[in-house]
Amino acid sequence: MNLKLLTGAIVSSAFLLPGSASGQTADFNIVPQPLQVDVTNDAPFILNGKTSIVVASKSNDMKRNATLLASYIEQTTGVRPVVGKQAKNAATIVLTIDKSIDNAEGYKLDIDAKSVRIAGATAAGVFYGIQTLRKSLPVVSGKASQVTVPCAHIVDAPRFSYRGTHLDVSRHFVSTDEIRQFIDILALHNINRFHWHLTDDQGWRIEIKKYPLLTKIGSKRTQTVIGHNTGKYDGKPYGGFYTQKEIRDIVKYAADRYITIVPEIDLPGHMQAALAAYPELGCTGGPYKVWEMWGVSDNVLCAGNDKTMKFVDDVLKEVVALFPSKYIHVGGDECPKERWKECERCQAKIAELGLKDIEGHSKEEQLQTWFMDEVAKQIRARGRKMIGWDEILEGTPSKDVTVIGWTSPKATVRAAKAGHPTVIAPIQHFYFSNVGLNKITGIPSIERVYNLEPYQDGLTPAEQQNVIGAEGCIWTEWVKDAKKMEWELLPRLAALCEVQWTQKEQRNLDSFLQRMLHIHDIYRLKNLNYKEDIEAAVKK
Secondary structure, eight states: OEEEOOTTOOOOGGGSOTTOOTTSBOOOOOSSOOSEEEEEOSOOEEEETTOEEEESSOOHHHHHHHHHHHHHHHHHHSOOOEESOOOTTOOEEEEEEOTTOSSTTOEEEEEOSSEEEEEESSHHHHHHHHHHHHHHSOOOSSOOSEEEEOOEEEEEOOSOSEEEEEEEOSSSOOOHHHHHHHHHHHHHTTOOEEEEEOEETTEEOBOOTTOTHHHHTTTEESOOBSTTTOSOBOOOOEEOOBOHHHHHHHHHHHHTTTOEEEEEEEESSSOHHHHHHOGGGBSSOOOOOOOOSSSOOSOOBOTTOHHHHHHHHHHHHHHHHHOOOSEEEEEOOSOOOHHHHHOHHHHHHHHHHTOOOBTTBOHHHHHHHHHHHHHHHHHHHTTOEEEEEGGGGGSOOOTTOEEEEOSOHHHHHHHHHTTOOEEEOOHHHHBTTOHHHHTOOHHHHHHHHHTOOSSOTTOOHHHHTTEEEEEEEEOGGGOOSHHHHHHHHTTHHHHHHHHHHSOGGGOOHHHHHHHHHHHHHHHHHTTOOOOOHHHHHHHO
């Protein structure tokens, strides 16, 4: 018998092979759904303590892959394979590079009675094959003496190259251990970009050695508003930041899991924490304090002050040195213009540049366009690419600037039509900390994420190619600890990862909901806090 996963289909009973106990047999009904799965009832692979994992390469990345796979298998089943040595007459898991695979993150997984072979175009592709094997395994209570893995041929590759998740640590700080756990969650869901929002009005979280006051002063607020800007405050000092050593360690931890960290220094707005440390960079000269409430402060960087651009350049120099990402995110969103309208230096810069009000754009909005263009030049000069929120389209940024469309799906269409590499991340669908989205319960809470198509109506086939991926977002006004963050993220991240990874014609909500239940087993195994209300709805 030969079974293939087709559009929306689920392979299930075929995996309960004769002589194998239910619950100790692998099942390739996983999230995200692979591109092609062919399963036969030929003799299966038996995974046990004698199984070895060998690497057909001297690559350190591949050796690390082997170690991670052994750890995943042990965590899930209790079985600990031997790494690096092939025992005589023992079944073997082989990790190898296959340059004929045409997608850098693609892989092939071939299973027979003697071996499991995971081949990737790169070490990253092998890693995603490892994730597929990992997620197919049963979560066994206690220790399993062995696990049956069906004979199968799997071919898989991601739909999008940019598969992101954003985390704001400015409103509420997230510890380094919690960041590592967050990265592990992303790896489980085949996500390859961690968009790390490090600065905002409510706190500056990254050490910049040339400007030590950014963390000495800018990382601490005197108190925090209770609820959503109720006018009442808790009276408790709050703060935290990451040293450069901690950041380097986290960058490596993510890279070991094939996740690139995209740092964000949000400017020229969202800068009151920086102004509290260096008030001369603001239009009024202060005094300022790290903002104690939510929302957007009117106090922004002074675009007419020559020191401002020098400050930005110095900060970006250290940021680029810490993060190897080709993308550097600089915000560009929600920058109030009230201070610029009243600032003599900003108005002088407007006059110097010859900016005037035009239909649809004030001269202050054009000043921001000039400012962001200067920042883009700084980033480009360091061999990187600028990425920003969709408000940067209020000007005419260079076509090499990548846009994250957050305000609505229409923003993605606008950016893609304008020729920009574009990531879809609309607040209405992919903002997991959105209070309105969190009020949606059961299947609709997943459907809202799962059914959003990144290739929006109105885009030509050529314009669709400008959409490079999708991103989910967590903003921490409403998230005081990692457990609440996990609850907001899971299992909707599973729905997002299938939008990011799986081809459109293969996505099917009913199929996904059944496959999602097994990833919940892994959440429980890892002691992750997830929104459980969907389980009852799916099991009805």
